[in-house]
Amino acid sequence: MMVIDADNAVYGRLSTFVAKKLLEGEEVTILNADKVVVTGSRDFIINRFRERxxxxxVRKGPYYPKTSREILRRSIGDMLPKKKTRGKEALHRCKVYSGFPEAFKGAQVVRVEKAMNRKVNGFVTLGEISRLLGQKV
Known part of the structure; x- marks a missing residue:
């Protein structure tokens, strides 16, 4: 089981890394989904998520999530072959938490160095995006 701290990790890079690990058969848990970073112009990013x-x-969908953990989980799921059995099973092995639960305090936590954000400005966190989309607290 792999436990990943997603604090300051880039949204797409983290999603691809996790999708590959899931297809390899590994069980992945992601913590701090609120602190995942989407790089680019703030207005453009927010408008894009609002449009999605x-x-x-309401009746037919597609149903796009509001919460940061569900947004991240959906992006990972979109990178998996969901219509095939191995893709469905891979997505079931993925758990995403918006904070840092007490159950994982003593666990070995991994940070994905390839996915780390190195920018000082020009990004928005998933927590901010979810609040602007209307996440209920």
Missing amino acids: REIGS
Whole structure:
């Protein structure tokens, strides 16, 4: 089982890393999904997530999530072959938490160096995005 601290990790890079690990058969748990970073212009990013949220209808979908942990889990799921059995099983092995639960205080936590954000400005966290999308606290 791999426990990943997603604090200051870039959204897409982290998602691809986790998707590959899941397809290899590993069980992955991601902590601090609120602190995952989406790089780019703040206004562009927020508008893009709002547009995704507004696509479709209430009855038919697609249903785009509001919470940071569900947004991250969906991006990982989009990188897996969900229509095939191995993709569905891989997504079941993925657990995402928005904070740092007490159960993982003593666990061996890994940071994905390839996915770390090195920018000082020009990014938005998933926590901010989810609050702007209307996440209930």
